[in-house]
Amino acid sequence: MRQRNWFLWAGALVLVLAFVLGVLPFIAQFPGQGALPWLDLLLSILAVVLVILGLRLAIREPQRYRGKAVGWVFTAVSSLLLVFSCLAFYGARQIPRANAAPHVGQKAPDFELKDTTGRNISLAQLLAEPLEASQNSPPKAVLLVFYRGYW
Amino acid sequence: MAISVDAPEVSRNLAQKAGYSFTLLSDPDASVIRRYQLLHTRGGPEGSDISRPAEFLVDSSGTVRWTNFTEDIRVRARAAEMLAAAASIN
Numbered sequence: 001m002r003q004r005n006w007f008l009w010a011g012a013l014v015l016v017l018a019f020v021l022g023v024l025p026f027i028a029q030f031p032g033q034g035a036l037p038w039l040d041l042l043l044s045i046l047a048v049v050l051v052i053l054g055l056r057l058a059i060r061e062p063q064r065y066r067g068k069a070v071g072w073v074f075t076a077v078s079s080l081l082l083v084f085s086c087l088a089f090y091g092a093r094q095i096p097r098a099n100a101a102p103h104v105g106q107k108a109p110d111f112e113l114k115d116t117t118g119r120n121i122s123l124a125q126l127l128a129e130p131l132e133a134s135q136n137s138p139p140k141a142v143l144l145v146f147y148r149g150y151w
Numbered sequence: 152m153a154i155s156v157d158a159p160e161v162s163r164n165l166a167q168k169a170g171y172s173f174t175l176l177s178d179p180d181a182s183v184i185r186r187y188q189l190l191h192t193r194g195g196p197e198g199s200d201i202s203r204p205a206e207f208l209v210d211s212s213g214t215v216r217w218t219n220f221t222e223d224i225r226v227r228a229r230a231a232e233m234l235a236a237a238a239s240i241n
Contacts, residue, residue: 149155
């Protein structure tokens with residue numbers, strides 16, 4: 001009776017975790033979510049290591065351990081995911097630094113842009129006027145969210 | 152409120168689909184994005200210029216009180232941290 005190859009199954013579990021973590025950062029809403037991309041990368045590497053260890057056992061001691069065929073499949077899948085994780089990690093960080101952007105304590109440059117109805121709105125206006133007719137005082141602050149667009 | 156290079160019609164669709172009630176502003180030639188030093192040259196599809204992700208909280212005097220500049224486009228400011236920053240302004 002040959003033993004179950006636990007390395008392979010531990011590798012598969014980590015592989016699934018890495019896959020889930022690779023998708024999670026976009027929607028994560030908890031403190032420390034910034035570590036998720038790093039964790040995804042780490043788990044992707046760990047999955048490949050575990051699966052290769054399992055495959056090595058199955059090849060070296062086929063009388064004792066199962067999983068030679070599965071080992072090759074898992075190695076291919078986990079290697080592919082690692083390549084994908086690395087590319088995603090690299091790609092997601094290819095954004096220019098914001099060193100010259102307005103920082104805390106500086107004045108936010110005023111601007112005037114069109115809203116979704118085509119009406120011109122300025123920052124000064126947003127800061128000075130109540131957001132809705134039902135309110136009678138201007139907002140205490142305005143949150144400016146610059147996003148990449150193409151949604 | 153949110154700013155991108157998307158045209159007003161595109162932003163209107165997004166707001167409708169997602170149910171956003173906040174103001175979405177269009178900066179199609181990225182002039183304001185440039186003024187805020189946030190331009191991501193050829194960062195968009197087909198090599199168009201777009202904004203890098205960034206969040207600013209501006210108080211009623213026009214002064215920046217809180218910022219967030221991510222290093223990874225997959226990681227954005229959380230609603231809770233933005234609300235906390237807003238709550239700290241009197």
